[in-house]
Amino acid sequence: MTAASDPRIAKNVARRLGKHRGAYDVRSRRERAARAIVWTSELAYAVGLIATDGCLVRNRSIDLTSRDREQIATFLRCIGRTNKITTVVRLHPPRTYFRTQVGDVALHDWLRQIGLCPRKSLTLGAIGVPQEFLLDQVRGLLDGDGNISNYMYEVPGGTRRYEALVTSFMSASRAHVTWLRQELTGALGIHGSIQTKPRRSPRHHDQYVLKFGNAESARLLAALYAHPDAPRLERKQRIWRDFVIRHRLGLSHGTGFVSSQNEAAEPASLARR
Numbered sequence: 001m002t003a004a005s006d007p008r009i010a011k012n013v014a015r016r017l018g019k020h021r022g023a024y025d026v027r028s029r030r031e032r033a034a035r036a037i038v039w040t041s042e043l044a045y046a047v048g049l050i051a052t053d054g055c056l057v058r059n060r061s062i063d064l065t066s067r068d069r070e071q072i073a074t075f076l077r078c079i080g081r082t083n084k085i086t087t088v089v090r091l092h093p094p095r096t097y098f099r100t101q102v103g104d105v106a107l108h109d110w111l112r113q114i115g116l117c118p119r120k121s122l123t124l125g126a127i128g129v130p131q132e133f134l135l136d137q138v139r140g141l142l143d144g145d146g147n148i149s150n151y152m153y154e155v156p157g158g159t160r161r162y163e164a165l166v167t168s169f170m171s172a173s174r175a176h177v178t179w180l181r182q183e184l185t186g187a188l189g190i191h192g193s194i195q196t197k198p199r200r201s202p203r204h205h206d207q208y209v210l211k212f213g214n215a216e217s218a219r220l221l222a223a224l225y226a227h228p229d230a231p232r233l234e235r236k237q238r239i240w241r242d243f244v245i246r247h248r249l250g251l252s253h254g255t256g257f258v259s260s261q262n263e264a265a266e267p268a269s270l271a272r273r
Contacts, residue, residue, distance in 0.1 A: 031109070033105070033106035033109075036106070037106065037107065037110045039129070039130055039133050040133075041133060041136040041230060041231075042077075042078035042079075042136075042231055043078060043079065043133075044129055044133035044134075044136035044137040044140070045074075045078055045136045045137065045139055045140040045143075045230070045231045045232075046075050046078040046079050046140065047111070047114070047116075047127065047129065047137055047140060048136070048137040048138065048139065048140020048141040048142075048143070048144060049064060049066075049071065049075050049140045049143065049144050050062060050064065050111065050116060051116060051120070051124060051127060051137075051140070051141060051144065051176075052140070052141055052143075052144025052145040052146075052171075053065060053066050053071075053144040053145070054144075055118065055119075055120070056108055056111060056112070056116060056117065056118045056120075057101070057118070059105075059108065060103055060104070060105045060108050061101050061102060061103045061104070061108065062101070062102045062104065062107060062108060062111070063099070063100075063101045063102075064099065064100055064101075064102075065088065065097050065098070065099040066097065066098055066099075066144075067095065067096070067097050067098070068098070068233060068235070069085060069098045070233065070234060071098075071143060071233050072085050072098045072099070072100050073085065074231050074232075074233070075100070076100060076102075077231075078231055079102065079104075079107070081102055083100050083101070083102050084100065085098055085099070085100050086098070086099050086100070087099075113128070114127055114128040114129070115127040115128050120173075121171075121172045121173065121205075122172050122173055122205060123173060123175075124171065124173045124175070124176040125173065125175040125176055125179055126175075126176075126179040127179075131187070134183055134187055135187070135223055135224055136230065136231075138180070138183075138184065138224060139224045139225075139230065139231070139232055140231075141169055141180070142167070142169065142224065142236065143232060143233040143236060145169065145170045145171060146167070146168060146169045146170070146236075147166075147167070147168045147170070148165075148166070148167050148217075148221070148236050148239045148240060149164065149165070149166040149167075149168070149239075150163070150164070150165050150166075150239050150242075150243055151163070151164055152164075163214075164213075164214060165213075165214050165217045165218060165221075165243060166211060166212065166213060166214075166217060167211070167212045167216075167217040167220055167221060168209050168210065168211040168212070169209070169210040170197075170207055170208070170209050170210075171207070171208055172205045172206070172207055172208070173208070174194070174208045176208075177194055177208045177209070177210040178194065180210055181194060181210050184220065187223075188219055188220060188223055189219075190212060190216040190219055190220055191216070192210050192211055192212040192213075192216060193210075193211055194208055194209070194210050194211075195208070195209045195211060196208055196209075197209055218249075221240045225237055225240055225241075
């Protein structure tokens with residue numbers, strides 16, 4: 001029987017004409033796989049790293065580059081992969097970076113669903129992270145394009161030195177730092193300030209910096225590093241740990257510290273990383 005001799009076959013042929021059999025099934029499988037991904041503390045941290053140091057490539061891959069090999073290894077562990085870590089040498093300025101690329105169509109599609117996209121530097125906005133995993137993701141953002149500074153300074157004409165503890169997040173997208181500020185205000189009651197760092201040349205873009213001062217930094221870092229086994233970049237966490245030890249702070253999750261010396265001794269070593 002053919003379409004010419006059987007009306008039922010003719011009807012099916014007309015319905016399928018011009019369609020590639022299986023094309024919609026493939027997309028459906030990808031969507032089902034993306035929906036099956038479940039949020040965890042480790043995955044939330046990895047999303048923070050991708051949002052800062054990573055990028056989405058060719059509709060199927062996730063690329064992450066960092067000058068810390070430890071960060072790449074932690075990222076792979078958080079997403080349950082053992083991909084190869086390669087070395088990238090850049091000449092201007094001379095620097096060595098570490099890189100990995102993970103091919104995962106479902107994870108790629110899921111990342112796009114929660115707010116990430118290719119070429120995201122100028123367009124990144126809110127990231128759809130559940131509230132219970134917000135601080136894990138913020139720790140990933142901090143380890144990616146964030147900074148913890150601990151240093152001494154003097155007021156012009158003053159007679160004493162002061163210690164500063166500053167936590168900052170940088171992005172070329174003002175929408176992203178605005179969203180991050182709102183989320184941290186809701187979660188921890190801290191506000192910070194958004195500052196604009198003008199472009200260095202016509203080839204670059206303005207950078208936006210969300211910055212927290214002493215008291216709010218203590219509150220934020222106490223919350224981010226409350227769980228000792230949570231993934232983190234050791235060299236940044238060490239700045240906060242040294243600060244806590246040096247000032248003998250009694251920490252309380254979400255409230256910064258509950259006691260300290262009246263006058264903090266000048267630290268033996270201060271860091272800006």
